[in-house]
Amino acid sequence: MQRKPVVVLISGSGSNLQALLDWSHRADSHYEIVGVLSNRPEAYGLTRAKQAGVPVAVVDHTLFDSRESFDAALVEQIDLWKPEWVVLAGFMRILTPVFTDHYLGRAVNIHPSLLPKYRGLHTHRRALEAGDAEHGLSIHFVTSELDGGPIICQQAVPVEGQDTEESLQKKVHAQEHLTYPRVVEALARGLIRYCPPHACLHDTPLQKPLDLEALDALLADSPAAVG
Ligand code: GAR
Numbered sequence: 001m002q003r004k005p006v007v008v009l010i011s012g013s014g015s016n017l018q019a020l021l022d023w024s025h026r027a028d029s030h031y032e033i034v035g036v037l038s039n040r041p042e043a044y045g046l047t048r049a050k051q052a053g054v055p056v057a058v059v060d061h062t063l064f065d066s067r068e069s070f071d072a073a074l075v076e077q078i079d080l081w082k083p084e085w086v087v088l089a090g091f092m093r094i095l096t097p098v099f100t101d102h103y104l105g106r107a108v109n110i111h112p113s114l115l116p117k118y119r120g121l122h123t124h125r126r127a128l129e130a131g132d133a134e135h136g137l138s139i140h141f142v143t144s145e146l147d148g149g150p151i152i153c154q155q156a157v158p159v160e161g162q163d164t165e166e167s168l169q170k171k172v173h174a175q176e177h178l179t180y181p182r183v184v185e186a187l188a189r190g191l192i193r194y195c196p197p198h199a200c201l202h203d204t205p206l207q208k209p210l211d212l213e214a215l216d217a218l219l220a221d222s223p224a225a226v227g
Helices: 017-023 045-051 068-080 123-129 167-189 211-222
Strands: 004-010 030-040 057-059 084-087 106-113 132-142 152-156 193-197 199-202
Touching: 004 017, 004 045, 004 068, 004 167, 004 211, 017 030, 017 045, 017 167, 030 068, 030 167, 045 057, 057 199, 084 167, 106 167, 123 167, 132 167, 152 167, 167 193, 167 211
Parallel strands: 004 030, 004 084, 030 057, 084 106
Antiparallel strands: 106 132, 132 152, 193 199
16 A cells, blocks of 8 residues: 655644654554654654654744745745645644645644634633633644635534633643544545535535544545545
8 A cells, every 4th residue: 555645744742743643653544754844943743753763854934034935945845755745733833825825735734623713822712711612623624714724624522610721722632633643544545635615525525524433434434545
């Protein structure tokens, strides 16, 4: 089996990167991580990648005088690794069309909220302040609209009376670590793709985002559609 090459972009701890790496080490994984790029030299995720024997690169955004020139440097480095998929896992930079047009339909992002709620930062705090009964995560194709591309997956978690920003973040993280590798596996198998303006499953626009249970059922039912 030819595994699909994936590049992961990070800015920090890289716990999602770790979950993606762990899945990629399974004998039946349809993807392999061929490079990890961080915009922050001190990101702990770089250590995780090195421990897994994956090549790393740093493109430090503070060294660029415009978002466009930073994005051009990102694209140059990422394309050296020739990925089929670009996976943003806690990559905390706003991207311009220099990046988003180049990888349209080939880049996905994970965001810690049930989009379209709470685009941007401090999502756990905002869900608590709003008194939401549910919070969660979204995984979507990357387009030029910040946190606005077609959604592939959403997984909710309950917000309980005693929850704090930290406890909520922990709950969401735990679900991120389960869902993100499964979504990347489904992409690598050719089961999900970008069909503008939708995310499509088996060539049909998704009626609603997949949750963890639906992802598990999909992967159990569907061998690779390609390669
Ligand atoms: C994750 O919770 C991810 O959803 C979030 O950053 C965290 C990274 O954690 N992403 C965003 O906020 C993007 N807007 P990690 O470095 O431990 O994977």
